[in-house]
Amino acid sequence: MPDRFSLSTARKIAWREARASSTRFLFVILAVSLGVGALTGVRGFSQSFRGMLMRDARQLMAADMTVRAFALPTPTQESVLEKLARSGVDQTQVTETVSMLSIPSQSTPVLVSVKAVDPAVYPFYGALKLNPPLTLRQALQADAVAVSGDLLVRLDIKTGDTVKLGEANFRIAAVVTAEPDRMAGSLNVGPRILMSRAGLDRTGLITLGSRAAQRVLFRFEPNSIPVSRARAELKEAFPDAQIIDYRETHPLITRGLDRATTFLSLVSLIALIVGALGVAMAMHSHLQQKMDIIAVMKSIGARSGQIMTIYTLQTLMLGLLGGAAGIIVGLAVQRAFPPLIARYFQIDPGLHWDPGSALQGLATGVLTTLLFTLPPLLSIRAIRPSIILRREMEDARPHWRDRLKNGRTGAIAGAVIIAGILAIGWWLSESLRVGLYFAGGFLASILMLAAIATGILALLRRAARWSRQALPAAIRHGLANIYRPGNQASALLVALGLGVMFTLTVYLVQKSMLVQIANSAPPGMPNVFLINITSLERDGIAGMLHHQKGIQGPAEVIPIVSARMLRIDGAAVQDLPLKGFSRRFRQSRSVTWSDSLNSQTVVTEGKFWGPKDTAQSAGVQLCVGEDVAKILSVKPGTRIDWIAGGRTFTAQVSCVYRSEAVRIGSNLEFLFIPGALDGIPTLHFAAIRMQPALVAQLQRDVFRRFPTVTVINGADVLAIIQDVVDQIALVVRFISFFAILAGAIILASSVAGTRFRRVREVVILKTLGATRRRIAGIFSVEFLLLGAVAGILGSLLATGFSLLLLKRLFQVDYRFEPWPHLVAILLTAILANIAGWLASYRILQQKPMEALRNSL
Amino acid sequence: MEILRGINFAVPRGQFIAIMGPSGSGKSTLLGLLAGLDTPTAGSIVLDGQEIAGLAEDSLALIRGRKIGFVFQSYQLIPTLTAIENVLLPHELAGEANGLARAMELLENVGLSERRDHYPIQLSGGEQQRVALARAFMVRPPILMADEPTGNLDSANGEHVLELLLSMNRREGTTLVLVTHDATLAAHADRILRLKDGVIVGDELRA
Numbered sequence A: 001m002p003d004r005f006s007l008s009t010a011r012k013i014a015w016r017e018a019r020a021s022s023t024r025f026l027f028v029i030l031a032v033s034l035g036v037g038a039l040t041g042v043r044g045f046s047q048s049f050r051g052m053l054m055r056d057a058r059q060l061m062a063a064d065m066t067v068r069a070f071a072l073p074t075p076t077q078e079s080v081l082e083k084l085a086r087s088g089v090d091q092t093q094v095t096e097t098v099s100m101l102s103i104p105s106q107s108t109p110v111l112v113s114v115k116a117v118d119p120a121v122y123p124f125y126g127a128l129k130l131n132p133p134l135t136l137r138q139a140l141q142a143d144a145v146a147v148s149g150d151l152l153v154r155l156d157i158k159t160g161d162t163v164k165l166g167e168a169n170f171r172i173a174a175v176v177t178a179e180p181d182r183m184a185g186s187l188n189v190g191p192r193i194l195m196s197r198a199g200l201d202r203t204g205l206i207t208l209g210s211r212a213a214q215r216v217l218f219r220f221e222p223n224s225i226p227v228s229r230a231r232a233e234l235k236e237a238f239p240d241a242q243i244i245d246y247r248e249t250h251p252l253i254t255r256g257l258d259r260a261t262t263f264l265s266l267v268s269l270i271a272l273i274v275g276a277l278g279v280a281m282a283m284h285s286h287l288q289q290k291m292d293i294i295a296v297m298k299s300i301g302a303r304s305g306q307i308m309t310i311y312t313l314q315t316l317m318l319g320l321l322g323g324a325a326g327i328i329v330g331l332a333v334q335r336a337f338p339p340l341i342a343r344y345f346q347i348d349p350g351l352h353w354d355p356g357s358a359l360q361g362l363a364t365g366v367l368t369t370l371l372f373t374l375p376p377l378l379s380i381r382a383i384r385p386s387i388i389l390r391r392e393m394e395d396a397r398p399h400w401r402d403r404l405k406n407g408r409t410g411a412i413a414g415a416v417i418i419a420g421i422l423a424i425g426w427w428l429s430e431s432l433r434v435g436l437y438f439a440g441g442f443l444a445s446i447l448m449l450a451a452i453a454t455g456i457l458a459l460l461r462r463a464a465r466w467s468r469q470a471l472p473a474a475i476r477h478g479l480a481n482i483y484r485p486g487n488q489a490s491a492l493l494v495a496l497g498l499g500v501m502f503t504l505t506v507y508l509v510q511k512s513m514l515v516q517i518a519n520s521a522p523p524g525m526p527n528v529f530l531i532n533i534t535s536l537e538r539d540g541i542a543g544m545l546h547h548q549k550g551i552q553g554p555a556e557v558i559p560i561v562s563a564r565m566l567r568i569d570g571a572a573v574q575d576l577p578l579k580g581f582s583r584r585f586r587q588s589r590s591v592t593w594s595d596s597l598n599s600q601t602v603v604t605e606g607k608f609w610g611p612k613d614t615a616q617s618a619g620v621q622l623c624v625g626e627d628v629a630k631i632l633s634v635k636p637g638t639r640i641d642w643i644a645g646g647r648t649f650t651a652q653v654s655c656v657y658r659s660e661a662v663r664i665g666s667n668l669e670f671l672f673i674p675g676a677l678d679g680i681p682t683l684h685f686a687a688i689r690m691q692p693a694l695v696a697q698l699q700r701d702v703f704r705r706f707p708t709v710t711v712i713n714g715a716d717v718l719a720i721i722q723d724v725v726d727q728i729a730l731v732v733r734f735i736s737f738f739a740i741l742a743g744a745i746i747l748a749s750s751v752a753g754t755r756f757r758r759v760r761e762v763v764i765l766k767t768l769g770a771t772r773r774r775i776a777g778i779f780s781v782e783f784l785l786l787g788a789v790a791g792i793l794g795s796l797l798a799t800g801f802s803l804l805l806l807k808r809l810f811q812v813d814y815r816f817e818p819w820p821h822l823v824a825i826l827l828t829a830i831l832a833n834i835a836g837w838l839a840s841y842r843i844l845q846q847k848p849m850e851a852l853r854n855s856l
Numbered sequence B: 001m002e003i004l005r006g007i008n009f010a011v012p013r014g015q016f017i018a019i020m021g022p023s024g025s026g027k028s029t030l031l032g033l034l035a036g037l038d039t040p041t042a043g044s045i046v047l048d049g050q051e052i053a054g055l056a057e058d059s060l061a062l063i064r065g066r067k068i069g070f071v072f073q074s075y076q077l078i079p080t081l082t083a084i085e086n087v088l089l090p091h092e093l094a095g096e097a098n099g100l101a102r103a104m105e106l107l108e109n110v111g112l113s114e115r116r117d118h119y120p121i122q123l124s125g126g127e128q129q130r131v132a133l134a135r136a137f138m139v140r141p142p143i144l145m146a147d148e149p150t151g152n153l154d155s156a157n158g159e160h161v162l163e164l165l166l167s168m169n170r171r172e173g174t175t176l177v178l179v180t181h182d183a184t185l186a187a188h189a190d191r192i193l194r195l196k197d198g199v200i201v202g203d204e205l206r207a
């Protein structure tokens, strides 16, 4: 060995040696590439999506700027809009609401999302496409609508047919095939009905106080006032409204995208960690085989550091190759996203390669690989040159001082790995908290997986001993093979188990949530909601509900008024330091009035007004919910200034209440004394509990007499939620499946690493009279058992994690069901068998004659 | 390339024949052919009355399993199985049960009953070869084939293994084909076949 050990020498040796273990290394490169691919795919897609949101911001909201509010503009607001119009800002109004639609043949009405536009100017940007290809102006006559295709399917009708919406009949003029601002809209439940504003007026759906979403679209002419100035003026005039302009991406969409990206990145990181684990395992057994050579190199003067350089370079090479291949896999993953989420976003951001994400994926791949290879690399220092001389002593227990030292090195390496994972998690999620949770969760799962894996392996070994004669020979032999030296069974089980655990947890949580949602209408909880009831219709509806068949329990009709707090004891609400969801108090809230408290509500502070008291006789009073009292530091005696329906007034808090039951209606946070809200536009709603089979009858009856009242069947909403949950879970499963796949590939790599031993075994077995089928059986038992144990491991931990997540995070009960677990275990076993045989390519063709050759 | 040429001989039941010759003369190749580990490019091999040249691999495996016991120079134990499991293996591969008593008896014969649950890696070379010996006799094969069985052992261990091989062979009445280049080993045989460069150069029957 030369005195100066140059890096290029190290590189040469590293490369030469890696080629010798090429099959095994090819597999681990593939495993790393899966992790990196998932990561770059997720982040690349997210970036393309964001890029598209930014690039097509105008098309996506059909305007340069939009203002969205849940009330019709007040006269002051109208004047601001007019002023803007005079300074060259085009504008058009879009109204969105949900309602009931039916066809004359007496079918049950359908819940639809209605959108009314001015066909002469809408949309400012982007194209709305119809089939037949009419212009909007041609299609949207006052007596005609355009609908989305799913409505035609659902009602079995066609273009040209007549539907009834609210109080009027409409002809279906066309089918909407593309709608630029669908994503930016709100209230997207059920099929789309597109109509003109004149058409909307005919329906009678919009009355004073209706909670329809009003969106004003703006287009700035070249020489009109600057967007920022217009925005400031609008913010002032529409304090409740959400204002977005083309210079930013839609905040709601972006927030959702960010969360999804973070979550999926961390899921990908798990796949990547599995890949890195594979590299570490390959490196470990590689070093094990090279022990003699390393000892020889050391005995002729190479220092540990020099040898470590060789193997660090090798690791780096594997990480880089895996990362580079991963970038290509990432493109495929990115390509797979649009079809996966097609049900909710009919968009395709196109395949824009994002170099930033690719670089990030590559860096994460290399870093993670290096981290996990730390322990085997450090172990190089412990190899003594003297081992060549005392081979026989190999399995003697090391001296306690050595063991202590090894333990310490291991602990340090472990700490570095966890710190590294924390850092990578932090980097990917841009949140220290998330990074901490991820690293903590990872540490906990890996410790548990390792402990249980070791336990199961020991148990199996003992079982194999005991049942010596009871088990068929092939199974016993396959079982014995799990302990094959170099198999690294527990590490394999941890790697594969990690993937199974994650995918299965996602599935179990999804299922339990859906079961929970489905069962969340325990007796007494409402399952049908009537909304958009005007004051004129109130008594009619109440009477009707009173006589309707199938209704269980009371059918209260509750008045709702939209009101906003201005000051609390003189302090402006806008200036209160409110965070997160608490900021809702700066906006208009739904409030109600009542002369009594229902039975599930108790007063915790102060006193509720008497049954005959009114605002006129007892003063303007209100009671507030416990949360409100806590967040806003409100107690009996506090004076709150309100604005509602253009009127300002002051009310004094007289009590604080707590709702014992989660009930629609009792979640209202502000309850006024009767008379306090007189003269303010009021809508009513009712929440009732009824036999599911009779809901359709109620929908028909209500629609016949009160066509503008919307009846929402809880079961329909449930179906929508289920759809959304399913879609999200599908994407998560898709990404988490990469972890399982990486695990299976690691298994293949480990099998490739023991190929030499297997070849030898095939030959011996053949000379002893084993047929190929018999040998295939023995190996299959080994692979299937490994897979099944990994499946059991993952399934055990998935149960624990689901339990924890559901209880802690979602407050949902976990109910054990055997099927998902059995399927997971079976599939993992099959996958392991496939991976094992892929790596055992042509092994059965080995000639028995080899047994006589001394090469073995 | 032709490795063996013009080979023609018959071994009667119960005979102990030694095949001798320098390294590379084709001894192992010949033994492999006799045992059906390989198939000849031309010629005929009759084993216990059955033509085996040209049989399919799996049929050959079944014949081997029933009729031939093997001892190799490099022991060839299965590393993931214990001593007793290795001995039992041929019996199990033949699809039979209840071999434990015989396997124990054989291990006792080779003096390793104490080591029944040890893995090959825990045994010395001589011990491993003794386990291989026990394994070779497990299914009471009519023929035993040994290729340089003492080649990897020191003289003391080698002698011990040879003694065991011969005594067990006598007890079981097996036909023994022993390949060796060691004259002291061959001295025990009933007959010595000498090979050189793939041809028989001597065939001597001894008293």
Ligand SMILES: Nc1ncnc2c1ncn2[C@@H]1O[C@H](COP(=O)(O)OP(=O)(O)O)[C@@H](O)[C@H]1O
Residues within 6 Å of the ligand: B003, B021, B022, B023, B024, B025, B026, B027, B028, B029, B030
């Ligand atoms: N797989 C093989 N392919 C081609 N030739 C081989 C092979 N194995 C052995 N040989 C050749 O066959 C001849 C006989 O080898 P072998 O039977 O192993 O001899 P011995 O056992 O007497 O030492 C040698 O010349 C050897 O080089």
Ligand SMILES: [Mg+2]
Residues within 6 Å of the ligand: A852, B027, B028, B029, B147
């Ligand atoms: Mg030979």
